[in-house]
Amino acid sequence: MQENKVIRLKEVELNNPILLVGLPGVGHVGKLVVEHLIEELDGEKIIEIYSPHFPPQVLVNEDSTVKLVNNEIFACKANDIDILILTGDHQSASTEGHYELCDLYLDMAEEFGVSRIYTLGGFPTGQLTHTDDVIGAANNPALIKEMEQHGIDFKENEPGGGIIGASGLLLGLSQFRKMDAMCLMGFTSGYLVDPKSAKFLLGVLSKIIDIDIDVTPLEERAKEMEKIAAQLAEMEQQQQQGQQQFMPDTVSSDEDLRYIG
């Protein structure tokens, strides 16, 4: 496999869909949001993308069968809106692979007549205390004006280090194709998988694209996570007091909380 391999599982007719992108990244915020959406909206997997730019790895399923790491596209409907969702196990392992894969995704977006792209990610604050906040960036000024009416926060030159990976690159590369694209980033510590940030980001997104979503499952995971964050904060305090490090089993044994990206 020296080339990307695209497997089309099903033909679907979509009406000017929007594309939501949630790949592994800071706090896995974007991935958590789209995974939740796929479940709530009964998303149907229509495309699998395999690539030699992904790590040479299979994941093991619940039934002990394996899954070659990939990126996947789902189709779903909410109200009258057609939605495509891109998610996956990994982003490209190489710089050049990032450019190649993002261009492939944009080719597909054009093919489906995508009207707008939303890439979803986390904005690392470096603080364990949570803030309910989302900031945005977009690939054209008209989109920013429109989003400000939805109450999205835009800050000059923030994030200061730019947006790295597919969330940013898709915005940059779609400028060459005159496609509207924006990135929404939920505030997150940057240290842990963050369903709380995902829940808040999903709330914001739901309003923008005008869909109703039950966020209860994300809330439950957020509560679990808060317990762990509290434990970590306590541990940190104890360490500063000269006590030995202790790692609760729940962190390493709970697969959902593990950091994959």
Added chain:
Amino acid sequence: MQENKVIRLKEVELNNPILLVGLPGVGHVGKLVVEHLIEELDGEKIIEIYSPHFPPQVLVNEDSTVKLVNNEIFACKANDIDILILTGDHQSASTEGHYELCDLYLDMAEEFGVSRIYTLGGFPTGQLTHTDDVIGAANNPALIKEMEQHGIDFKENEPGGGIIGASGLLLGLSQFRKMDAMCLMGFTSGYLVDPKSAKFLLGVLSKIIDIDIDVTPLEERAKEMEKIAAQLAEMEQQQQQGQQQFMPDTVSSDEDLRYIG
């Protein structure tokens, strides 16, 4: 050499062979198993594979001639079963090379009419104490059912981090070719070359593929290894008691115990 180079040393007629894969990896468990099998079954080397994706390195033989690092395929027979064995000095040094080489191996498997692939590896426990255990993963559910009848342990989503390298990738990529493939992993510390784990894994494998193998040589190497593990455990204890680190010459001078992969 900008392309892989395949040297066919001998034409052989094989009857629906199985393919065993034991490349360097965790505890060198898989490699130890297939090296032992090649010796016991008088395996005949039929193919050498050289690649610019392997490290730029030659190994020095006993007679001081050199061997360019490669992967090799051996043919052997046990009872009425035809067996192909893939082993080697290294796995690919690059992500993309892994995909390219594994596809090359699957092309060969198809060419030989391989009926099933078993990749062999180690499952790192992080504990120096040994456990006689093997877990498996497979690329289709029917294979898992069949293996459960052989007493193979399958655990939900284990290994949690997936299977990395050729052992995993061959399972993933063979799904595209509808070839049966499974991975058997012997429990091992992850810190040392582990003939004891290899011996146990070989026992399990022998039952599955129904062959008789003398494991005495692996047992002897396992005993040597236990001495070293005991020394290491003692050293570790001494260090915790504030004593100076001491590295026995046997560890660094015994080529067989050295970690290559």
Added chain:
Amino acid sequence: MQENKVIRLKEVELNNPILLVGLPGVGHVGKLVVEHLIEELDGEKIIEIYSPHFPPQVLVNEDSTVKLVNNEIFACKANDIDILILTGDHQSASTEGHYELCDLYLDMAEEFGVSRIYTLGGFPTGQLTHTDDVIGAANNPALIKEMEQHGIDFKENEPGGGIIGASGLLLGLSQFRKMDAMCLMGFTSGYLVDPKSAKFLLGVLSKIIDIDIDVTPLEERAKEMEKIAAQLAEMEQQQQQGQQQFMPDTVSSDEDLRYIG
């Protein structure tokens, strides 16, 4: 995007222009110099270069629109001299990409009939105390003689580690095309973005190419920087006295002082 992408924004007629190169590097000295020149000389952007060898990243503008990282060429005029300026957000992320991009830049230089190339950079002293000094290197002896008349300092075999990145590679690769090229390096600590070094280097360059430039803005930034360097020196001293490390907010919040290259 598997190939470099060159976007020509405007056709310009230039008369044997010189090419100034200021890409991110040691102390960002070269980049600061050419950014200042572009502003003072009302440089007009004529070419954008995008490449899969640049990091997969967008930067966020003041208005929250994004900019895919790139390299850019500006055209400007000072007195009767036509000037091309190459600057950018990053240098290549890979070894091979460096060679590819530098050759692309030299193709463009030939196309525009560039008469001479000046690459601008920093020479790291490892000392926080500043020295007003510039050293040079060139791709032919005649150029060195000419530059000595301008008072440029040339030191045997300095920099001892050679010149790494585009500043050096452009000199090396232009030898194959018989193009005159030299590198001017301002002394700088190597730890901080250094407008003071840039100001001094710009002074030297102005005399060589015979243009008048107002350096006041660089002077102001240099003063800010001196305050920060003084703070850092104080902090260092305090640390040596066993006091806790303290990072002033001004360092991390002032985008202009941040180290990007």
Added chain:
Amino acid sequence: MQENKVIRLKEVELNNPILLVGLPGVGHVGKLVVEHLIEELDGEKIIEIYSPHFPPQVLVNEDSTVKLVNNEIFACKANDIDILILTGDHQSASTEGHYELCDLYLDMAEEFGVSRIYTLGGFPTGQLTHTDDVIGAANNPALIKEMEQHGIDFKENEPGGGIIGASGLLLGLSQFRKMDAMCLMGFTSGYLVDPKSAKFLLGVLSKIIDIDIDVTPLEERAKEMEKIAAQLAEMEQQQQQGQQQFMPDTVSSDEDLRYIG
């Protein structure tokens, strides 16, 4: 420059030359040997090889002109023997580049009718105390027999980690072309550039290929180096006695002793 670039400076007629290879590596032993030979035998540079696999770097000459890093081939004569010498500033920066460049060098060797290749390197002992010793490895048993008559030491499976880089790869890849090639390695600490080891290796090589060489310059450099090694040993001792680390200026200011490879 996306391809290797070979510049032929001069056509020479050679009579079954031998090829000596001394590229940067452990202790720079091989490079020191061939640099000395080029000087003593008035070697003439006949070929320059540039490659995108070398680091993006120019070196600065004594007269402040620059030299794009490369590999070079010299031709010289000693007694009635025609000698080609391959040396250079760097080895390949990538795994794949190593294979590509070594194949290029072997193409050239075939073109010149090279009768035998000697790659020269260092064998790292990890000890600062010097031993006058050389070990060898070869790409066929006949060559080993012949060399044993010259008193070359061959040790089973040594070096245990194989031979990495061009010194090893040229032996491995030349096996496919049925070319005789051997590697001679001088014992060296592995920590410092080692003219003493180079001097001893040169003595051994001279006897094998039957040429007379004045080794006085290497002896002088070896004496300088011994002083530095003594200083380092003393420093090490002082550090163990709890004294502060001190780095003599001579180490960092003497360009010849600097480690480049």
